[in-house]
Amino acid sequence: MHLGLIGYGNIARTLIGMVVRENVPLSGATVLCRPGAADETRTRLAEDFPGRGVVVSETQALIARRPDLVVECAGHDGVRQHATAVLKAGIEAIIVSTGSLADQSLHDAVMQAARAGSTRFILPAGAIGGIDILSALQMSGIEAVTYTARKPPLAWKDTPAAALHDLDSLATETVLFSGNAREAATQYSKNANVAATLALAGLGFENTNVRLIADPAVRSNVHEYSVRASAADFTMRIEGKPSPDNPKTSVATVYSVAREIFNRCREQAI
């Protein structure tokens, strides 16, 4: 299988490291980076995946290499700039930055592009689990979904919270945001992918309740959510260990994406 990657940061590099460690049968990888980042990306990819990686900096160049599967791991701009063209070209894509789909016009465009390309896009469970039962319960009728994200104060750097609180010296648990998933994904785009994933699987962006908390007492990214539905009520709590290279991203996210890729490689190998 030939893998396409949009972005070559923490998730992409960790993924390639896993491919090498697990000896996953990838024939090659094409990385689409930002214009201007090609040289640096080439050096990194050559270290991580010697002889099997190519770096491009334009969407059409990625498409021209005809990867079997493209994984977006670049953030909201990566989805906005590249996802529709990739899907229209008939290439299946995993969208990791699920929060980008809180923009309804982008969500519509991505759906339309997948239809036009007769392909599909996959939203991985990412940092959490339980998406299977949440999604299934839609058929029974869901009454409420309430999600709380609790992360160490420094995980909220580069978010609107940094202008409102001194995150370096925060001594007590502080609620940074309380509202619905659309507002959370829009205002806290770098920290609200889980809120978006829950909204997309369950009650939608307007009806999913979200609280974002900076808590100096925690060392992990704690995701907790409760669902009340006709067929079942449940609560999930996942303590995701932060990635060493990007504390905003739980390492579990990479495993969730790796599972999607590795399963496809194994299907192709059968």
Ligand SMILES: NC(=O)c1ccc[n+]([C@@H]2O[C@H](COP(=O)([O-])OP(=O)(O)OC[C@H]3O[C@@H](n4cnc5c(N)ncnc54)[C@H](O)[C@@H]3O)[C@@H](O)[C@H]2O)c1
């Ligand atoms: N679904 C989930 O549960 C979940 C969890 C964590 C992170 N995420 C998403 O995954 C994204 C990547 O996470 P990460 O830890 O690897 O971040 P990162 O910042 O380490 O890496 C992102 C990479 O993408 C590149 N990039 C940015 N914009 C680009 C563009 N328009 N085109 C090409 N490349 C571009 C950056 O230069 C960087 O190399 C996050 O931004 C977040 O949106 C989702």
